[in-house]
Amino acid sequence: MLPEQKRAWFVVVIIVIALAGVAxxxxxxxxxxxxxxxxxxxxxxxxxxxxxxxxxxxxxxDERDQKILxxxxxxxxxxxxxxFVLACMAPWFFCVFxxxxxxxxxxxxxxxxxxxxxxxxxxxxxxxxxxxxxGANGAH
Amino acid sequence: MAxxxxxxxxxxxxxxxxxxxxxxxxxxxxxxxQTIIAIExxxxxxxxxxxxxxxxxxxxxxxEVFHS
Numbered sequence: 001m002l003p004e005q006k007r008a009w010f011v012v013v014i015i016v017i018a019l020a021g022v023a024x025x026x027x028x029x030x031x032x033x034x035x036x037x038x039x040x041x042x043x044x045x046x047x048x049x050x051x052x053x054x055x056x057x058x059x060x061x062d063e064r065d066q067k068i069l070x071x072x073x074x075x076x077x078x079x080x081x082x083x084f085v086l087a088c089m090a091p092w093f094f095c096v097f098x099x100x101x102x103x104x105x106x107x108x109x110x111x112x113x114x115x116x117x118x119x120x121x122x123x124x125x126x127x128x129x130x131x132x133x134x135g136a137n138g139a140h
Numbered sequence: 141m142a143x144x145x146x147x148x149x150x151x152x153x154x155x156x157x158x159x160x161x162x163x164x165x166x167x168x169x170x171x172x173x174q175t176i177i178a179i180e181x182x183x184x185x186x187x188x189x190x191x192x193x194x195x196x197x198x199x200x201x202x203x204e205v206f207h208s
Binding site for chain 1: 163166167168170171172174175178183184186187189190
């Protein structure tokens with residue numbers, strides 16, 4: 001498995017654990033549980049983990065990896081953009097149908113953080129799918 | 141637009157070179173072993189630059205390694 005695949009798996013696992021953690025705590029603790037969202041920050045460790053041990057003359061990544069990562073990044077951007085626009089619409093609909101004059105201050109960080117999570121998760125899953133589709137999934 | 145399928149002789153050429161390993165070919169062509177596996181299996185069409193490097197690794201002309 002290439003380093004990029006390991007990093008993608010790491011991101012997927014961290015996000016799933018963080019989502020499960022937040023979903024488990026928020027119903028009981030409410031607003032006080034929001035610091036659990038900080039679990040998502042562990043994703044930031046991904047670039048520093050799984051550094052390849054290269055033999056002389058060996059390369060860590062090449063044009064195929066770049067093509068896959070570009071596709072995954074574009075997929076992540078498309079999902080993130082769609083999510084962000086829809087999430088920004090939600091408060092308006094909420095105000096119109098419920099007759100509210102204002103929205104909670106908690107809505108903005110939820111929109112931003114969820115958008116980042118959507119981007120990271122889509123990019124990681126796309127990376128894994130594209131590597132599988134391109135074949136050569138053999139152990140390194 | 142119809143896609144042109146690119147075939148290659150990498151497996152045979154590796155065999156002719158005393159079973160050159162995919163790792164050795166990857167090292168010579170400056171790409172990853174996974175890319176060599178994908179090209180051999182016909183799942184990835186290399187760029188012209190990489191195709192030239194692979195051909196050079198075998199000491200062949202590009203058309204002797206890749207063809208449609």
